[in-house]
Structures are given as structure tokens and as C-alpha cells.
Amino acid sequence: xxxxxxxxxxxxxxxxxxxxxxxxxxxxxxxxxxxxxxxxxxxxxxxxxxxxxxxxxxxxxxxxxxxxxxxxxxxxxxxxxxxxxxxxxxxxxxxxxxxxxxxxxxxxxxxxxxxxxxxxxxxxxxxxxxxxxxxxxxxxxxxxxxxxxxxxxxxxxxxxxxxxxx
Amino acid sequence: xxxxxxxxxxxxxxxxxxxxxxxxxxxxxxxxxxxxxxxxxxxxxxxxxxxxxxxxxxxxxxxxxxxxxxxxxxxxxxxxxxxxxxxxxxxxxxxxxxxxxxxxxxxxxxxxxxxxxxxxxxxx
Numbered sequence: 001x002x003x004x005x006x007x008x009x010x011x012x013x014x015x016x017x018x019x020x021x022x023x024x025x026x027x028x029x030x031x032x033x034x035x036x037x038x039x040x041x042x043x044x045x046x047x048x049x050x051x052x053x054x055x056x057x058x059x060x061x062x063x064x065x066x067x068x069x070x071x072x073x074x075x076x077x078x079x080x081x082x083x084x085x086x087x088x089x090x091x092x093x094x095x096x097x098x099x100x101x102x103x104x105x106x107x108x109x110x111x112x113x114x115x116x117x118x119x120x121x122x123x124x125x126x127x128x129x130x131x132x133x134x135x136x137x138x139x140x141x142x143x144x145x146x147x148x149x150x151x152x153x154x155x156x157x158x159x160x161x162x163x164x165x166x
Numbered sequence: 167x168x169x170x171x172x173x174x175x176x177x178x179x180x181x182x183x184x185x186x187x188x189x190x191x192x193x194x195x196x197x198x199x200x201x202x203x204x205x206x207x208x209x210x211x212x213x214x215x216x217x218x219x220x221x222x223x224x225x226x227x228x229x230x231x232x233x234x235x236x237x238x239x240x241x242x243x244x245x246x247x248x249x250x251x252x253x254x255x256x257x258x259x260x261x262x263x264x265x266x267x268x269x270x271x272x273x274x275x276x277x278x279x280x281x282x283x284x285x286x287x288x289x290x
Contacts, residue, residue: 031262033276073256075277097170105171108178122276127213130281133270136188143182 086117107150200246
């Protein structure tokens, strides 16, 4: 990894963290644990179409860990981490079949997988199915939020199309 | 548009519609009414039922549920409805949920593994 790439990844991580912290100040839309816009995912989706899998993983792990530090909510780290990993793995897989033109679709799939990861971990932690009824609510909100972040990412790509030599 | 993209759009659309229908179903308030008969509620901690209450017979009161791993939730019963009024967890989602009013949506405190939900009398 050269210095240029390292700087670029760090800058994207920092930007994602700032957006994440700003979003913490937003009032909750629904009183359901885990429903949020996930604006920081704009940068993840963008990075998925821009960097190698390994590099995006580094970026997301850094963001989720530092996000837990800045929000001082370590009990949520388990959920955000499992959600982020499932989301990222899924998006890296579907980027092979979804061209960059349909980046919003990739983002929605990421959001669906993110919610799936969260609910799975919540069920494992609680050792009960009590949280399962929240799943469709998370999915509905996730699809809308995922489409939104995906459209934001495509706006970034429109203004800044990376050179292939990078 | 390639075949793969079409399949993905169809799958995402199906997931969205199914979850939307279920969301509307789950967000319908319960038809259980404390003035018409017994309304049973159970409080579950770490997958063990610790309290079973009949809301129609409960007076207004508050009590604190301690978590064995530290931390607490303040449960309040008011006008035959139940809510978590305060907690020392970082996210306060259980407090923001408000009163228990949806048949299928329990009040959940993930950090303290606490669930408050409607239940059938037979289970108590």
C-alpha cells in the first residue's frame, strides 16, 4: 500500500467518522434499536467501488472501532461490528455483478445484510427470539436508508470519478 | 441492465415489500385493553421470566430491576400500562420505546438483556 492510497483511505475514514458523529446528534426516527440513516455508509459504498477488498475492510474496521470510542457506546460495538462485516462482505461480493451505475442497489443489499447481522447477534446475545419482530422494521428502514446512502455515493462518484491508474 | 442486476432488483424489491407488510402488521397497536379484562405481561431477564403481571390489576408504581452484570432499569406501571422510565444503559432505547402497546413488539434493553412483552395467561 503506497502513501497516496494510505492517505486517501485515512481521509475517507476520517470523513466517515465525522458524519457518524454528526449523525449521533440526530433524534431517533423510530424507537427501535438499530434504526438509523447510516450516513457513514456513503463512504463505505464509495470505497467498495474504489478500492481493493482488503483496503475497504481496514477502513471499515477502523471506522467502527473509533466510532464506538467517540460515541462511548461499547455495548453497541458488537452489533455494529457484526452488521458492518456482513454488509461489507455482501457488497464486495455483489460488486462483481452490479456495475457502478447501480451503486444504490449494492447499497440497499448492504443495508439488508447489515440489519441481518445485527439481528443475528442480538438473538445470540439475548438467547431468545424476542428481537425477531424488529427485523422487518429494520429491513424496511434499512432499504430506504440504503437507497439514500447509495444515491449519495453515486453523486460523489459523478463528481469525482477515480482514475484507473490509482 | 444485465441479468444479475435484474435478479438483485427483484430480490431487493421482494424483501422490501414483505418487510413493509410485516412492519405494518407489527406496528398495529394491541387490542388488549386493561378495562375489559386481564392483560398479562411478562418481564424476562437473560431469558428467564422474572415477573408475570396482570396490568389490569396493577396499581401505579415503580420498581427497579437490577442486572446481575451491573446496571438497572426502572420499570413504571401507570394507568394499567407498563414502560421503562429510566435506565443506566448508554443507548436508552428501552426508555425511548415508551409504553408497551404493540402485541408483537416487546420493550427490549439489549445491554441488560431485559425484555418486557405481552404473554398468555397460561404461561404464567
